[in-house]
Amino acid sequence: RDKTLSLPKLQNNVKRDPEAYRHEFDVQYQHFDSTLELFRIRPQKPAKHFSELVTFLSHTTPCYTTPTNNVGERFAERILAILGEHFSMLHPRTREVLVNALILLRNRQQISTLRVLPMYFRLFRCPDKELRKQIYTHVVRDIASLGVKQKDQKLHSELKSFLFDHMKDADAAVSRRALGVMVELYKRRVWIDEKTVNMVAAGCLAPDLKTAAAAAQFILGNLTSAAERLESESEGEAETVRKVAKDLMGPKKSRGREKKLKKLKGTVEKAAKRKARKKSGMEATISFAAMDVLYDPHGLAEQIFSRVTGRHEPFKFRLLLLNVVSRLIGRHKLVLLNFYPHMQKLLFPHQREVTQVLACLAQGCHELVPPEELIPVTKTITQNFVSESQHPSVIAVGLNAIREICARSPLAVDDDMLTDLTGFRDVKDKSVQVAVKSLINLFRDVNPQALHRSLRGKDASLLLQGTEGDEKRPSFGASKVATSVAGLELVAQKKMLREALREEAGKRRQQGGEGSVMRDEEMDSDGSEG
Numbered sequence: 001r002d003k004t005l006s007l008p009k010l011q012n013n014v015k016r017d018p019e020a021y022r023h024e025f026d027v028q029y030q031h032f033d034s035t036l037e038l039f040r041i042r043p044q045k046p047a048k049h050f051s052e053l054v055t056f057l058s059h060t061t062p063c064y065t066t067p068t069n070n071v072g073e074r075f076a077e078r079i080l081a082i083l084g085e086h087f088s089m090l091h092p093r094t095r096e097v098l099v100n101a102l103i104l105l106r107n108r109q110q111i112s113t114l115r116v117l118p119m120y121f122r123l124f125r126c127p128d129k130e131l132r133k134q135i136y137t138h139v140v141r142d143i144a145s146l147g148v149k150q151k152d153q154k155l156h157s158e159l160k161s162f163l164f165d166h167m168k169d170a171d172a173a174v175s176r177r178a179l180g181v182m183v184e185l186y187k188r189r190v191w192i193d194e195k196t197v198n199m200v201a202a203g204c205l206a207p208d209l210k211t212a213a214a215a216a217q218f219i220l221g222n223l224t225s226a227a228e229r230l231e232s233e234s235e236g237e238a239e240t241v242r243k244v245a246k247d248l249m250g251p252k253k254s255r256g257r258e259k260k261l262k263k264l265k266g267t268v269e270k271a272a273k274r275k276a277r278k279k280s281g282m283e284a285t286i287s288f289a290a291m292d293v294l295y296d297p298h299g300l301a302e303q304i305f306s307r308v309t310g311r312h313e314p315f316k317f318r319l320l321l322l323n324v325v326s327r328l329i330g331r332h333k334l335v336l337l338n339f340y341p342h343m344q345k346l347l348f349p350h351q352r353e354v355t356q357v358l359a360c361l362a363q364g365c366h367e368l369v370p371p372e373e374l375i376p377v378t379k380t381i382t383q384n385f386v387s388e389s390q391h392p393s394v395i396a397v398g399l400n401a402i403r404e405i406c407a408r409s410p411l412a413v414d415d416d417m418l419t420d421l422t423g424f425r426d427v428k429d430k431s432v433q434v435a436v437k438s439l440i441n442l443f444r445d446v447n448p449q450a451l452h453r454s455l456r457g458k459d460a461s462l463l464l465q466g467t468e469g470d471e472k473r474p475s476f477g478a479s480k481v482a483t484s485v486a487g488l489e490l491v492a493q494k495k496m497l498r499e500a501l502r503e504e505a506g507k508r509r510q511q512g513g514e515g516s517v518m519r520d521e522e523m524d525s526d527g528s529e530g
Contacts, residue, residue: 130441305338
């Protein structure tokens with residue numbers, strides 16, 4: 001016990017005056033060498049004294065590090081050698097002590113980041129959840145701190161290449177952590193360049209579903225969702241606490257058990273609040289910056305779509321990938337003709353997540369998609385949703401979906417189909433009436449000629465009577481060239497309004513001046529008469 005207490009005391013003394021305790025430090029270092037030989041014989045057994053020596057030396061070796069004698073680096077290399085040989089069979093407590101010592105030496109700049117990163121990612125394969133979480137947090141903070149004072153571009157490039165290589169690792173735990181580090185550094189705005197974005201985007205093709213789902217959320221701009229998917233180990237925290245609380249009380253109640261139960265309930269409430277805060281703040285972190293800097297959005301969309309159609313994976317995961325494909329098509333105006341027949345197969349009222357399917361379909365439409373590809377899709381929606389045999393809520397969903405598609409591609413509906421759709425304005429359901437009215441208002445702006453004369457409205461009818469009626473009807477492939485600055489007439493109107501107000505103000509001043517002169521003359525005449 002005296003020896004156990006002497007090490008922390010000696011550690012404190014060494015930090016205060018290293019040179020005065022150099023001999024004691026050398027003795028403990030030699031003692032560590034002999035203890036290490038005994039430890040190698042049975043590394044799976046708990047080694048309390050060995051762990052204390054490791055903790056002592058990890059705190060004190062930086063005090064004796066010089067440019068010619070790097071004691072801290074040599075000690076860190078010995079820890080790396082121990083972990084490399086026995087990390088899978090070490091006792092959990094001993095492994096934790098060795099990792100803590102390595103983190104401490106790295107924080108004190110005794111060893112480089114690139115030297116310790118391979119060992120950290122090997123340790124991600126260990127079944128120790130808390131250790132994996134600690135290493136992950138340290139890696140993120142360590143890399144984030146590298147660019148605070150002066151950013152070494154070569155070092156950061158090597159770190160990105162290292163993480164990208166480990167994203168392809170067959171072990172799911174390693175690939176998830178590699179992607180998680182890159183996403184977290186992007187969130188902290190440490191790595192926000194195009195190379196990082198494209199590396200993370202390549203994760204959509206990873207065989208591990210959680211890795212691919214997190215990369216898909218990253219492309220969509222949902223950085224919070226991407227981080228949550230990679231931190232799935234903490235998802236069951238509240239449920240675990242509930243189970244422990246259920247087993248805690250036992251057959252008899254006591255004051256100590258009730259106290260522990262109260263503490264566990266507080267933990268559950270905190271977990272629920274933390275989860276609610278994450279959900280409420282999710283919309284604030286959505287950004288489309290990642291999608292705009294992709295090197296090859298068309299190639300990525302084709303590869304992701306091939307994965308959706310070529311594998312039997314969970315439906316929710318495939319729907320997430322379809323959301324990415326549709327967003328890429330709409331954002332970059334891509335032409336991916338196989339996308340629309342595939343979506344057409346999912347357009348049924350009984351389909352799971354049918355509203356998200358319709359939203360993906362609407363996102364993937366734009367004016368450069370040939371109408372021949374979209375008209376069959378809108379016909380399918382009309383047949384399966386906008387039918388008198390369907391419930392009014394289903395009809396409203398179908399009408400709203402067609403409206404969103406036509407807002408992006410007005411030629412997706414022909415004149416006959418539009419006439420049938422507008423006939424639902426007589427249905428005695430408010431949601432259907434509102435949906436039909438929105439569709440009519442949309443076509444009054446984009447293609448009034450497709451509407452019946454009685455539905456065009458006054459402005460659209462007057463416009464079609466003039467010479468600009470033919471120009472108002474959209475045609476596929478036609479580009480709108482601006483001939484003037486939008487809103488320029490408002491500037492002229494505002495200028496004319498100012499001049500009118502100035503003239504009116506000037507007239508009021510003149511009238512006021514003439515009135516005061518007349519009052520003065522009246523007063524003078526009254527005074528002379530008196």
